[in-house]
Each structure stands twice: as C-alpha cells, then as structure tokens.
Amino acid sequence: MESAPADATVRKPDAPAIFYDGMSNRRRTVEVRFNDQLEIDEDGSAPALWAYADVRRADSPPGILRVTSLSAPALARLEIRDPAVAAELVSRCKQLGEHLSDGRGVAKIVGWSLAATVSIVLVVLFAIPLAADRLAPLVPPALERRIGDAAEVQIRTIFRDRVCDSKPGQLAFSKLVNRLREQAGLDVTPQATVLSTPVPNAFALPGGRIYLFEGLLAKAENPDEIAGVLAHELGHLNHRDNMRALIYNGGTSFLIGLLFGDVTGSSAVIFASRTLVTASYSRKAEQDADTFSIGVMQRLGRSPKPMGELLFRVTGKQGDDALSFLASHPLTEDRLKRMSDADRSPSGPPLLTAEEWTSLKAICGSSN
Amino acid sequence: MNQMSFVGQQPPPLPPVPVSFTGERRKFFRLLARGAALELVTVGFYRFWLATDIRRHLWSHTEIDGDAAEYTGRGKELLLGFLFALAILVPIYLAYLLVSIEVERVQGFGSFPLLLAFYAFGQFAIYRARRYRLTRTIWRGVRFWMDGSGWAYAGRALLWGCLVILTLGLALPWREAALERYKMQHSHYGDLQGSFEGQGWEFFKRAWWLWLCAPIALLLFPLAPFVYAEFKAVEWRWWLSGIRFGGVRLESTLPRRALYGLYWKTIGWFALFSVGLGAYLGFFFYLFFKINGVTKTHPVTSDMITASLPILIMGALGYLATILSLNVIMRLYLLRDVWARVAASVQVHGIEAAANVAARGDPVSALGEGFADGLDVAGF
Numbered sequence: 001m002e003s004a005p006a007d008a009t010v011r012k013p014d015a016p017a018i019f020y021d022g023m024s025n026r027r028r029t030v031e032v033r034f035n036d037q038l039e040i041d042e043d044g045s046a047p048a049l050w051a052y053a054d055v056r057r058a059d060s061p062p063g064i065l066r067v068t069s070l071s072a073p074a075l076a077r078l079e080i081r082d083p084a085v086a087a088e089l090v091s092r093c094k095q096l097g098e099h100l101s102d103g104r105g106v107a108k109i110v111g112w113s114l115a116a117t118v119s120i121v122l123v124v125l126f127a128i129p130l131a132a133d134r135l136a137p138l139v140p141p142a143l144e145r146r147i148g149d150a151a152e153v154q155i156r157t158i159f160r161d162r163v164c165d166s167k168p169g170q171l172a173f174s175k176l177v178n179r180l181r182e183q184a185g186l187d188v189t190p191q192a193t194v195l196s197t198p199v200p201n202a203f204a205l206p207g208g209r210i211y212l213f214e215g216l217l218a219k220a221e222n223p224d225e226i227a228g229v230l231a232h233e234l235g236h237l238n239h240r241d242n243m244r245a246l247i248y249n250g251g252t253s254f255l256i257g258l259l260f261g262d263v264t265g266s267s268a269v270i271f272a273s274r275t276l277v278t279a280s281y282s283r284k285a286e287q288d289a290d291t292f293s294i295g296v297m298q299r300l301g302r303s304p305k306p307m308g309e310l311l312f313r314v315t316g317k318q319g320d321d322a323l324s325f326l327a328s329h330p331l332t333e334d335r336l337k338r339m340s341d342a343d344r345s346p347s348g349p350p351l352l353t354a355e356e357w358t359s360l361k362a363i364c365g366s367s368n
Numbered sequence: 369m370n371q372m373s374f375v376g377q378q379p380p381p382l383p384p385v386p387v388s389f390t391g392e393r394r395k396f397f398r399l400l401a402r403g404a405a406l407e408l409v410t411v412g413f414y415r416f417w418l419a420t421d422i423r424r425h426l427w428s429h430t431e432i433d434g435d436a437a438e439y440t441g442r443g444k445e446l447l448l449g450f451l452f453a454l455a456i457l458v459p460i461y462l463a464y465l466l467v468s469i470e471v472e473r474v475q476g477f478g479s480f481p482l483l484l485a486f487y488a489f490g491q492f493a494i495y496r497a498r499r500y501r502l503t504r505t506i507w508r509g510v511r512f513w514m515d516g517s518g519w520a521y522a523g524r525a526l527l528w529g530c531l532v533i534l535t536l537g538l539a540l541p542w543r544e545a546a547l548e549r550y551k552m553q554h555s556h557y558g559d560l561q562g563s564f565e566g567q568g569w570e571f572f573k574r575a576w577w578l579w580l581c582a583p584i585a586l587l588l589f590p591l592a593p594f595v596y597a598e599f600k601a602v603e604w605r606w607w608l609s610g611i612r613f614g615g616v617r618l619e620s621t622l623p624r625r626a627l628y629g630l631y632w633k634t635i636g637w638f639a640l641f642s643v644g645l646g647a648y649l650g651f652f653f654y655l656f657f658k659i660n661g662v663t664k665t666h667p668v669t670s671d672m673i674t675a676s677l678p679i680l681i682m683g684a685l686g687y688l689a690t691i692l693s694l695n696v697i698m699r700l701y702l703l704r705d706v707w708a709r710v711a712a713s714v715q716v717h718g719i720e721a722a723a724n725v726a727a728r729g730d731p732v733s734a735l736g737e738g739f740a741d742g743l744d745v746a747g748f
Contacts, residue, residue, distance in 0.1 A: 008575075020509025025558060025725045027435075027508065059428035060437040075509045075727060078436075106406065109417060150469045218608050254458075346417030 017080050021048075022073030032080065034088060038069075040078060048072070049179060055093040065089065067096070088273075120255050128251045136243040141207075148207030155211070162338075164194040164214065169363025172356035177210055179351055180227060183296050184234045196364045200314045205231040206242045214364050219313050225354040228293050228307025228339070235292030241285045286329045294342045301348020308332075308339030372621040378453035382720050384619070388437075389711040396704050397696075404692040415741075416450065417443035427505065430711055433719055441504035441734070446741075449500070449734030453493075453742045460489075484526065486615065490745035491525035492518040495551070496736020502555060503731045513729025516554030518736065524550060537579055542568030545672060548607065557613045558725035566610025574602045593635055604710050615721030622713040630701045630709075636699045645690045652683040 019030040033039040033047075038055065040048040058077060060066035065086040066079045081087045090096060135219040165171075177192040190208035200215035210230065216368055220226045236242065297304040315332045329335075352360065403418035420443040427439035468482055495518040505512045528543035545568035555562035578599050585591035601624050608620035656662070656679050660672040673680065740746065 003614065022509050025508035025510040025722065025727075058440075059424050059429065059438050061429050064436070066438075073727075075506055075511060077506075077509050106417075109409055110406065110412060113413035117411045147469055254461075363383050 008342050017082075017085070018187070019048075019076055020075070020077045022076035025088050030078075032078070032085060032089075034092060038092075048076075050078075052093045053095060055089070055096060057096045067093070067127055124255050126251055128248055128255070131251065132244040132248040133248055136240040137170075139240070139243045144240070147209035147242070148205035148209060148223050151205050152207075152209060155205075159195050159197070162196040162198050164364035166359070166363050166365055168356075169194070169361075170361035172352055172360040173212070174361065175356065176223060176227060176351055176360070177230060179300070180231050180296060181208075183300055184231070184238055184292075186234060186237060194363050202233055204237050206240075208235070208237060210234075214312065216310075217361065217363070219304035220305060220310055220361075223350065224297070224302050224306040227302065228297055228304055229310065231293035231296040232289045232307070234296070235289035236285070238292060239285065239288060241289070245282065245285070283330055290320075290330075290335060290338060294339065298342065298344060300351065302346055302351065303343050304339045305343040306339075308336035310335050381386070381718065384715040384717045385719050387714040387716065388431045388709050389429055390431060391425060391704070391708065393566070393700075396422075396425055397700060400696045400699055404696050406476065407695075408688060408692055413447075416446035418633030420446060422703070423501070426704065426707055430707075431505065432716055435508050437462030438506040439501075439504055440506055440731075441500065445500075445734040446737050448735070450741050451735075451738070452735055457742050458740070461480075482727045483641040486743065487529070488522040488526045490738070490743050491522040492524075493736050493739035493743055493745055495521040496553065496732075498736075499732055500734045500737050503729060507557070510558040510725050510727045511729050512555065512557050514551075514555045514732075516550065518595075521547070521550055537582075538572075540579075541571035541575065544568070544571065544603070544607075545610075550612070555613075556729060557722070559728050560614030560616070560722065560725055564610045565612055565614045566606050571602070574606065575599060578602070588729045593631040596629060597631040598624050600706075601625070601627045604706075605713070608710070608714055613722065614725075615718045617717040619715050619717060620710070620713045622710060626709050626713070627706060630705050634697060634701045637701075638694060641690050641694055641697075648686045648690075649683055652679055652686070655679055656683075661682065689714045714717070 017030050017032045019028040019042065020026070021028065022224070026043050031041040033041060036284070038050040038052060040050065050072060054070040054072075056069050056070065058066045058068050060079070063078055064081055066077055067089065068075075069076055080089060086247070088119065171196060173192055178188045181188045187208050190210070192210040194212045194214060194217060196214045198215040198218075199213045202210070202212045202216055202217055204210050210233065212230070214224070216229065217226065294304040311332050399421055403414065403421065406414040408416060420439075420441055423439045423441065427437045430437050462484060464485070471482070495516075499514040499516075499518075502512045502514045525543075528539070528546055531539045532543050545564070545566055548566065549564045552562045552564035578595055581591065581595050581611075585595040601622055603624040605620045608618050608622075611618040656672075656676050659676060659679070662672070722728055
C-alpha cells in the first residue's frame with residue numbers, strides 16, 4: 001500500500017489550521033472551532049480543548065498566527081493561516097501576549113538596570129576603598145611575603161645581570177636602609193639592592209625587599225635625598241599599600257567590567273573610568289607615604305627637604321602637564337612645597353659618612 | 369502470476385527542499401537600533417534581551433519545508449545564567465591569582481600555562497552555550513537537544529588547539545572536523561541522531577591557498593577582508609554540507625565570493641564612522657580648549673572641567689553613539705545578512721526521514737551562555 005500524506009484525503013476547503021501535538025513532529029490538519037473553549041478537531045481522534053485564558057502566542061513568521069496553551073504539552077503548537085480565524089482567536093484570548101516583552105517589560109528591565117548601575121557605582125566609590133582599608137591589614141604577613149617573593153623572581157629574571165654588588169657600596173646601602181627600617185619599626189633582615197638601569201626610581205616589595213635604580217642614585221647629591229625616597233617607600237610597606245591597591249584595583253576592575261559588559265566599546269571606557277577612579281585613590285596613598293617619610297626623617301634629626309629637591313630634579317616642573325588630574329602621584333611642586341615646609345636644620349648625625357656616600361655612588365662600578 | 373506485494377515499494381524520495389529566510393531587513397534594523405539605545409540606557413544590561421530578540425527574529429523567519437523554526441529562549445534565562453556563572457567565576461579567578469603567586473615563587477613567569485586552564489574553560493562555555501541554543505530551537509513542535517560532556521569537549525579542543533599552534537594553523541580543518549563531529553554526535557532532533565560527515569581533508573582542499581595568502585594579506589591590508597570573507601564562506605559551506613540528522617542531509621551551495629561585499633561594506637562604515645568621530649571629538653576638544661584658554665602655561669584644572677561639563681558630556685555621548693552604531697552595523701551585515709545568504713544557499717535532502725519524529729530531550733540551563741559572557745568568549 002502506498003503511504004499517503006495524512007492530509008491528502010481529508011483536505012477540506014475550510015481547513016484553516018495546522019496542529020503539532022508536542023509529542024511528534026507530524027503535521028496534522030485540523031479544524032478550529034470557537035466554543036466555550038477552543039476546540040481543535042482532527043478527523044479520527046478526540047478533539048483537543050484549550051481554554052481561552054490559557055492560550056499564549058508563540059513566535060511565527062509574518063502572516064501566520066502560532067499559539068500554544070499553558071495546559072497543553074509545552075511544545076504543542078497551533079498554526080493559523082486564515083486571517084479571519086486568526087482575528088477571531090486574538091479577540092477571544094485576552095492573555096495572548098502576556099509573556100512577551102512589551103513596553104512594561106522593557107520599562108522594568110530599564111528600571112532594574114539603572115538601580116544596579118547606581119548600586120555598583122556607590123560600591124566602587126565607597127565600599128571598595130573601605131574594604132581595601134579594612135582587609136589589607138588582615139592579610140597575614142606570610143602571604144604578603146609570598147607575593148613579594150613571586151614578584152622578586154620576576155624581577156630577578158628581568159634584571160638578571162644588572163645587580164650592583166661592589167662590597168663597600170653594598171655595606172653603605174644596607175647601613176642606610178637599616179637605619180631607616182629601625183626608625184620605621186620594620187624588619188631589617190630583607191635584602192636591599194641597587195639595580196643598574198638608567199630609570200630614576202625606587203620601590204619596595206611586600207615582605208620588605210628594597211630596590212633602588214641607579215638612575216635615581218646618579219641624580220642624588222647627598223644621602224638625605226636618597227633616604228627620603230627610601231623612607232617614602234617604607235611608608236608604603238608600613239601602610240600595606242600594595243595589598244590595598246591590589247584589593248582596590250581588582251574589585252574596581254571587576255565591577256566596572258561587570259557593569260559595562262562589552263557594549264560600549266568598553267575597553268576604552270573601562271580603561272578611562274578605571275584610571276580616573278584609581279588615580280585619586282593612589283594620590284592619597286602617595287601623600288600618606290610622604291607624610292610617613294617626613295616623620296621618619298624628622299625623628300632621625302634630618303631634613304625632609306632634600307627629597308623634594310631630588311624629586312624636582314628628576315621630574316621637572318609638572319604643572320604644565322595638561323593631564324595632571326590623571327596623575328598617580330601629587331604634583332612634584334606640591335610635594336616639594338610640603339617637604340620645604342617641614343624643613344628643619346639637622347639635629348642628628350649624617351646618615352652616611354662622606355666615604356660611605358662615595359662608595360654608594362660608585363656601587364655600580366661605572367663613573368658617576 | 370505476480371502477487372501484489374503488500375510490503376510495496378518505497379515511495380520515491382522527495383526532492384530536496386529549500387531553506388528560505390523571510391526576515392525583513394528594515395524590521396531587523398529597527399530591532400537593532402532600539403536594542404542599541406536600550407543597551408546605552410541600561411549600561412549594557414539589556415544585552416541579554418537584545419541577544420534573545422535577535423535570535424527570535426532570525427529563527428522564526430527561517431523556514432524549512434514551509435515551516436518556520438522557533439526560538440524559545442528568554443532574556444531572563446540568559447541573565448540568570450550570567451549571574452550564576454559570575455558566582456562561580458569569582459572564586460575561580462581568586463584561586464587562579466593565589467595559585468599563580470605560588471607558581472611564580474618557584475619559577476619566574478611560570479604562571480602562563482595557567483592561562484590554558486582559562487582557555488579550556490572558555491571551550492567548555494562554548495559547548496554549553498551551543499547546547500542551550502540548540503535545546504531552545506523548535507521545529508514542527510519537536511525540540512533539538514544535546515547531551516555529551518562540556519569538559520570532554522574542552523579537553524579535545526585544548527589538544528587540537530595545541531596541534532594547530534604547532535602546525536602554524538595547518539591543522540585547523542581537522543580540528544574543526546573533529547570538534548564538530550563530537551558536537552553533532554551528541555546532537556539530536558527528537559529521536560533522530562545527529563552526525564557530521566564533513567572531512568578535514570575536504571575543507572583543507574578548498575582553503576589551503578587561503579592559509580598561504582594569510583601572511584601576505586596581513587601585510588597588504590586590502591587583501592585581508594577578501595581572504596577572511598572567502599575563508600568564512602568556504603567554512604560555512606563545508607560545515608552545513610556535513611550536517612546529518614538521521615536520514616536528513618543538508619547541502620549548501622554558498623559561492624566562495626558570497627561574503628566579500630558584506631565585509632567590505634562593514635569596513636567602509638567603520639572607516640566612515642571613525643573619521644566622523646575624529647572630526648566630532650576634535651571639534652569639541654577645540655571648543656573646550658578655546659573657551660577655557662588652555663595653553664602650555666595654563667593647563668587643564670578641575671574647575672575648567674566642571675565649568676565646561678556640557679561640552680565634555682556631548683563629546684562622551686558622541687563617542688558612545690558611535691560605538692553603538694558600529695555594533696548595529698556589525699550585527700546587521702555580519703550576523704543577519706550572512707545568515708540570510710547562508711540560509712538561502714541550503715537545501716535539505718531526505719526530508720521524508722523527518723516525517724514522524726518523536727519528541728525527546730529537555731531544555732538546559734543558560735549557564736554556558738553565562739560563562740561565555742563572563743569569560744568574553746564567542747563561538748558556534
């Protein structure tokens with residue numbers, strides 16, 4: 001026997017609807033009747049009854065009305081191609097489009113998104129700095145030292161053969177650093193190293209290791225200048241600034257990334273907003289480190305002013321810079337002014353003898 | 369005398385049926401424009417609903433044998449998947465940070481291989497995201513569905529990825545064939561089993577000279593879109609022609625040059641908008657500097673910023689509007705138009721094998737889509 005398509009023998013002139021029962025994908029041609037419930041009639045089987053209140057619209061191409069029912073199998077679909085029948089159905093089913101996204105639904109989405117945005121901004125501006133301040137001191141020193149160790153390995157890899165190790169210079173440097181450390185109440189065991197590179201900078205790793213770049217050493221004219229810079233770096237260690245910046249930057253980046261997703265060409269916007277937000281936070285940390293340095297130098301009986309002069313020599317006048325509101329440090333002129341205001345005549349012994357200073361300046365072996 | 373055979377002959381196979389795409393371009397553009405505006409207002413949160421609306425439009429205007437498909441996913445599902453994924457990703461990121469600190473102590477820069485873990489995670493997300501989309505696809509009242517393991521897939525993707533890198537890209541056709549086979553063997557339509565019969569060798573035969581052209585195309589810019597567009601066209605055609613569901617076979621006749629125009633138009637619009645944005649921002653910066661008398665000795669101060677806030681806001685809005693417009697253009701040309709052209713090239717053979725398919729399979733959660741969004745990966 002030939003198998004005939006199901007609708008070949010039952011095609012009626014007014015069979016307006018196609019029905020899928022949600023159990024198989026057989027196309028069933030049905031008749032639709034509007035009684036007190038929607039009656040879906042197929043030859044040879046019991047009619048399906050759908051309550052009008054349960055009928056919902058499903059996506060369809062233009063010209064076809066496709067509906068399902070909450071009480072029917074989830075994937076059951078009735079497709080109506082006749083416009084008159086479709087109009088009749090639409091008029092009887094009051095909740096046809098209830099679940100679709102319409103004006104009210106979109107307004108709700110907009111409302112919740114704005115609320116989420118406001119709360120994220122508030123968290124970034126207030127809660128994260130607070131969390132960073134509170135959590136940083138709780139990080140155990142052992143963990144901090146491990147982070148420092150990890151950074152140390154990377155630095156060693158980069159600066160493998162640039163360590164300046166002339167013995168008298170190293171002795172002088174350790175003496176200078178440990179005097180500062182004692183005054184700051186910090187551990188004197190970690191190493192202090194001078195690295196041979198023309199960059200004028202210095203930094204301290206969590207865990208206490210100090211690195212001074214030769215570029216800065218070359219520009220210094222007396223031990224007090226270097227001491228002020230190193231005391232500033234020790235201030236960062238004392239305030240656990242590394243951990244705080246880590247928590248702060250990490251949290252801020254995460255939240256701002258979450259906020260923007262990837263819709264607004266976000267890399268530029270995220271970078272800009274992140275820079276603006278973290279710059280002012282780091283300016284405050286730098287100011288506090290300066291305060292710490294002033295305190296240490298004064299307690300040692302030396303003047304903080306030389307540090308400001310060294311800074312000025314290195315950076316030049318920064319006020320010209322049109323983008324100073326993005327700076328991570330306060331303006332050099334402002335820092336010099338602060339140091340000058342705290343100037344005292346020396347009331348303690350020099351931090352290094354003239355001989356030790358000469359050895360230190362020559363630590364990297366090349367002529368200075 | 370011949371007995372009438374009751375078993376009878378097989379009915380003659382039906383001719384191949386075309387796939388047709390009936391979506392109106394203007395309607396889609398309006399959808400994109402409205403979506404872009406809402407994305408701006410909701411600072412990006414609307415993207416879940418926009419993605420859903422785009423898929424609903426594309427699916428419901430794609431007709432196979434006269435019946436349009438249906439996408440039953442919803443924006444709320446994507447949002448929830450995203451939030452769940454974040455809840456899982458945050459501790460993973462923290463763990464990654466801690467582990468890489470430990471590793472770095474032992475070996476400098478030794479934490480780079482941990483990035484491979486994130487790559488594998490991204491592949492897991494791609495598999496699960498596809499599963500979500502597939503289980504939300506209905507045709508003739510029956511659901512597509514997918515089983516299989518996202519991690520098994522991620523492992524395969526990682527190994528094949530290493531091979532591709534080692535062979536400088538030559539192994540890519542075989543990678544795609546192997547991964548697609550895994551995906552399709554675990555895909556089903558109702559009770560029809562899916563499979564993939566595209567061969568890596570076939571793909572390689574059609575595309576090997578594009579691999580040769582690629583380095584040259586990167587240097588001579590005008591060549592690059594041609595090479596990429598042709599690669600994509602070859603890939604689409606090969607992929608579609610390999611798809612099987614039970615006895616149903618897809619075939620695509622997409623010409624090689626089919627996508628040239630689309631990529632060039634996209635680039636053209638990008639160039640136009642970039643120039644326009646540059647001029648627009650330049651004008652506003654000029655205004656700002658002129659009004660506030662900014663010079664080398666009189667730099668920008670925070671008072672100036674507050675005084676000229678409207679100018680800066682106009683500038684920022686212009687930037688955002690440009691970015692959103694570029695997103696709209698990309699989706700219009702490289703999503704919808706590509707879909708329309710590819711769909712028009714597909715024919716379905718053996719549709720009679722899909723005549724009476726029993727419903728199977730359940731919808732899955734959108735967690736994979738959430739991971740993909742959180743990890744910023746995309747795939748198909």
